[in-house]
Amino acid sequence: IHRHLFCRLGLVATIKDRANEIYKKVEDLKSIRGRNQDAILAACLYIACRQEDRPRTVKEICSVANGATKKEIGRAKEFIVKQLEVEMGQSMEMGTIHAGDFLRRFCSTLGMNNTAVKAAQEAVQRSEELDIRRSPISIAAAVIYMITQLSEDKKPLKDISLATGVAEGTIRNSYKDLYPYAARLIPNSYAKEEDLKNLC
Structure with a gap:
């Protein structure tokens, strides 16, 4: 190869x-x-x-x-x-994938700062406790969208889509699924509960 x-x-x-x-x-x-x-x-x-x-x-x-x-x-x-x-004569072992496997690379491509990256990593870990029926890549993209919406360095949906390879519509739908759990997902050190009201 x-x-x-x-x-x-x-x-x-x-x-x-x-x-x-x-x-x-x-x-x-x-x-x-x-x-x-x-x-x-x-x-x-x-x-x-x-x-x-x-x-x-x-x-x-x-x-x-x-x-x-x-x-x-x-x-x-x-x-x-x-x-x-x-x-x-048996099933092929492919290994399980998690949103965290992709997150750091996606964040790096988008030029996110360390504080935002750490918050996104924590949010992704917490998301694994929820029953969100979305692919790990879609969850990673939606978490990045949520985190950047709470920062001064907001990333357009189009840029997140390009960096992750997830369609804009899929990111929107995954974000809608995660939105009700925002207070559980976002670390308090990154955004207080009143800040979450700024999420669209």
Whole structure:
């Protein structure tokens, strides 16, 4: 698998080894022929990141995937998992993802200050105690939106969408789900209860 895929995503050698291992297994299967190789490579990397507990979003993988689209990578991932599960005769361990796995990178991309990042991390941890039926990436994006709305450095929804790869409408809906719990999620050191009235 091409070296630049790992370098540009700042990934460690163990992920490179795991991705190569997955690719070699898939390469031996005849059913891979005629499929989009860039999408297959990217999907192997996505799976390796998940298995090594260093998950990346499909959008992040897509940014280094030599033109393969999110849809193509998603399909390739499903194909690889299905093929290898048949081969192994058991379900493939992918590792659980949490909103906190993505939060720091998203905050860094948005140029958020340390105080806001710490508050967002705490809010995300607290969100895990709630039954919010949204993807971890959507929750991370919604928490960032909530935190930045309470600061002087408000981030436009469009910028958060670009940084996280989550559609603006999805962030809005996830934020609506989190909003009733704002007082439980936002650390008191970051915003007092009366400050929460400023949330839209």
